[in-house]
Amino acid sequence: MLIFFLRRLLILIPVWLALVTLIFLMRVLIPGDPIDTLLFGQPHTPEVVANLKAEMGLDKPIYEQYFGYVVGAAHGDLGKSITTHRPVIDEIGDRYVKTLTLAVASLVLGLLLGLVFGTVAAMYKGTFIDTAVTVVSLIGLSLPQIWLGLLLLNLLAVTLNWLPVVGKGDLPHLIMPTLTLAIVEGAVLARFVRSSLLEVLNQDYIRTAYSKGLRRQVVLNRHAFKNAMIPVVTILGLQFGGLLGGAVIVENIFAWPGLGQLAVKAIGQRDYPVIQGTVLLAATTYVVVNMLVDTLYGLLDPRISKAS
Amino acid sequence: MSEQILVEGVERPAQPGETVVAVKKRKGALGFVVRLLRHRSASVGIFLLLIVIGAAIFAPLIAPYPIDKLSTGKRLTGSTWEHLFGTDQLGRDMFSRVIFGSQIALQVGITALLIAVTFGTLIGLVSGYYGGWVDTLAMRFVDLMLAFPGIFLALAIVTILGPGLVNGTIAIGISSIPGFARVIRGAVLSVKSQDYILAARAVGVPNRRILFRSVFPNVMPPLIVLATLFFPGAILAAAGLSYIGLGSLPPSPDWGTLLVDGQSYVRDAPWLFNFPGAAIFIVVMGSNLLGNGLRDVLDPRLRGL
Numbered sequence: 001m002l003i004f005f006l007r008r009l010l011i012l013i014p015v016w017l018a019l020v021t022l023i024f025l026m027r028v029l030i031p032g033d034p035i036d037t038l039l040f041g042q043p044h045t046p047e048v049v050a051n052l053k054a055e056m057g058l059d060k061p062i063y064e065q066y067f068g069y070v071v072g073a074a075h076g077d078l079g080k081s082i083t084t085h086r087p088v089i090d091e092i093g094d095r096y097v098k099t100l101t102l103a104v105a106s107l108v109l110g111l112l113l114g115l116v117f118g119t120v121a122a123m124y125k126g127t128f129i130d131t132a133v134t135v136v137s138l139i140g141l142s143l144p145q146i147w148l149g150l151l152l153l154n155l156l157a158v159t160l161n162w163l164p165v166v167g168k169g170d171l172p173h174l175i176m177p178t179l180t181l182a183i184v185e186g187a188v189l190a191r192f193v194r195s196s197l198l199e200v201l202n203q204d205y206i207r208t209a210y211s212k213g214l215r216r217q218v219v220l221n222r223h224a225f226k227n228a229m230i231p232v233v234t235i236l237g238l239q240f241g242g243l244l245g246g247a248v249i250v251e252n253i254f255a256w257p258g259l260g261q262l263a264v265k266a267i268g269q270r271d272y273p274v275i276q277g278t279v280l281l282a283a284t285t286y287v288v289v290n291m292l293v294d295t296l297y298g299l300l301d302p303r304i305s306k307a308s
Numbered sequence: 309m310s311e312q313i314l315v316e317g318v319e320r321p322a323q324p325g326e327t328v329v330a331v332k333k334r335k336g337a338l339g340f341v342v343r344l345l346r347h348r349s350a351s352v353g354i355f356l357l358l359i360v361i362g363a364a365i366f367a368p369l370i371a372p373y374p375i376d377k378l379s380t381g382k383r384l385t386g387s388t389w390e391h392l393f394g395t396d397q398l399g400r401d402m403f404s405r406v407i408f409g410s411q412i413a414l415q416v417g418i419t420a421l422l423i424a425v426t427f428g429t430l431i432g433l434v435s436g437y438y439g440g441w442v443d444t445l446a447m448r449f450v451d452l453m454l455a456f457p458g459i460f461l462a463l464a465i466v467t468i469l470g471p472g473l474v475n476g477t478i479a480i481g482i483s484s485i486p487g488f489a490r491v492i493r494g495a496v497l498s499v500k501s502q503d504y505i506l507a508a509r510a511v512g513v514p515n516r517r518i519l520f521r522s523v524f525p526n527v528m529p530p531l532i533v534l535a536t537l538f539f540p541g542a543i544l545a546a547a548g549l550s551y552i553g554l555g556s557l558p559p560s561p562d563w564g565t566l567l568v569d570g571q572s573y574v575r576d577a578p579w580l581f582n583f584p585g586a587a588i589f590i591v592v593m594g595s596n597l598l599g600n601g602l603r604d605v606l607d608p609r610l611r612g613l
Contacts, residue, residue, distance in 0.1 A: 245458010
């Protein structure tokens with residue numbers, strides 16, 4: 001098991017290096033001189049340009065810039081913001097934690113919704129309840145997050161006045177963005193849980209368990225549920241990526257001070273080091289989460305870790 | 309039944325029995341449409357998409373006002389007979405704007421889809437069929453692209469290209485190439501080992517011919533299903549990009565842009581975001597329903613997609 005985990009950890013190193021390379025290339029690919037773009041429309045002297053170039057490290061040859069970026073990134077140094085001149089890592093600050101909190105809270109709530117609705121639908125397969133759950137989940141996963149967010153804002157903050165329209169980055173502020181992401185997430189997972197559970201309920205060992213005279217509840221809890229969870233766990237990593245991406249939109253709807261909000265602001269200001277930093281952090285997180293999910297998958301299903 | 313037709317479709321290049329095959333194929337295509345229309349969720353999906361396509365094509369006839377006609381006397385009125393969806397802060401008719409917005413939404417969705425399908429399929433076909441270092445290289449790159457969660461890859465591409473509706477569309481298209489390439493490659497791998505491919509190889513049919521005449525038609529079912537399921541994602545992503553100011557900009561009646569406007573009036577004028585939101589929802593729901601139907605009708609084995 002430990003070897004399985006360590007091997008996964010080692011694979012991450014080349015993947016991460018490739019990611020950093022790609023993100024470094026991003027700036028090289030941007031047409032035009034970044035200094036020109038930055039100073040566009042402002043009066044400037046050659047000294048100002050030279051100073052800025054030195055500050056951003058653009059006076060060095062490209063390979064030196066590249067190695068500097070990789071070594072820096074490995075140490076958490078992502079360069080300096082063009083607009084605020086503060087280190088990118090300080091700009092990110094606790095925004096990263098805010099985004100992770102939002103993504104994890106949405107995943108947990110979404111999983112809860114998905115498990116409850118998916119299980120109910122599977123248990124009452126072919127009945128009115130099953131159809132209702134299927135239709136509701138289809139509606140849920142077709143809802144545009146922006147619209148859903150605005151509907152919640154209108155309902156919970158304006159009409160019912162339960163929550164403030166403008167949050168303060170605290171727990172009440174977290175409720176609406178989490179709900180927005182979790183409703184769509186729950187809809188996706190409910191369909192998945194349902195089909196996974198139905199597949200398991202058709203297996204021979206479930207019939208065996210019933211024929212031993214076990215009660216339905218015991219069969220479901222001990223035999224069916226655990227096995228039905230394996231495929232669900234595998235997609236959780238992928239879903240987490242979707243949530244990180246969705247957070248970009250949702251953070252901007254509810255002014256949740258996370259990574260997505262920073263990324264969008266930085267793109268508006270053409271603050272490339274900050275954009276690169278946020279994208280790198282999001283991608284790294286996604287890769288690490290998927291590695292952890294793979295490991296968890298190995299724990300749940302010993303056949304996997306033994307096979308590798 | 310359907311398998312038989314597929315097999316004949318593949319034999320076509322080898323045998324010049326064109327007429328017989330053509331008749332059977334048409335029958336197959338007709339049968340396919342009938343089965344699709346009988347499928348409950350597919351028919352509802354087609355109905356919803358037809359509403360939107362109709363709105364886009366006949367927008368100039370349907371919309372009662374020009375999209376930018378200001379009417380200072382009637383700012384922020386709710387739904388009335390005169391203005392079905394109300395008016396916005398400048399007195400523009402929301403119904404006309406939402407109707408014209410369907411043109412933008414479909415343009416974005418279809419363009420992004422074409423980019424993703426074309427390049428994704430090419431990469432997937434070549435990678436899966438030839439294998440070897442080409443495959444390894446392509447798939448490592450695809451894996452790397454897939455490491456960017458959700459909209460982040462599109463964000464990175466928009467950063468390089470610069471914001472705007474056209475660049476946003478290209479970014480959404482490019483960022484979906486890896487997903488298509490991965491699925492098509494998988495499908496090619498399973499087709500590649502079939503007897504009819506081996507037979508074609510054995511009689512010396514050139515690789516490129518096998519690839520496009522025999523392999524490609526057989527990866528169509530997953531491709532079609534994936535495309536239908538990708539389409540709503542593209543529409544949602546485009547709305548998202550516009551919403552965060554990286555897609556189309558005001559005064560465009562793009563649905564995402566309308567939602568941005570609507571947010572400023574979340575307190576007093578919910579119709580400003582409800583109608584564009586519902587419009588996006590109809591397209592997305594319609595394509596999801598059609599995608600589910602296509603998956604059932606084309607190939608029940610694809611249920612996991």
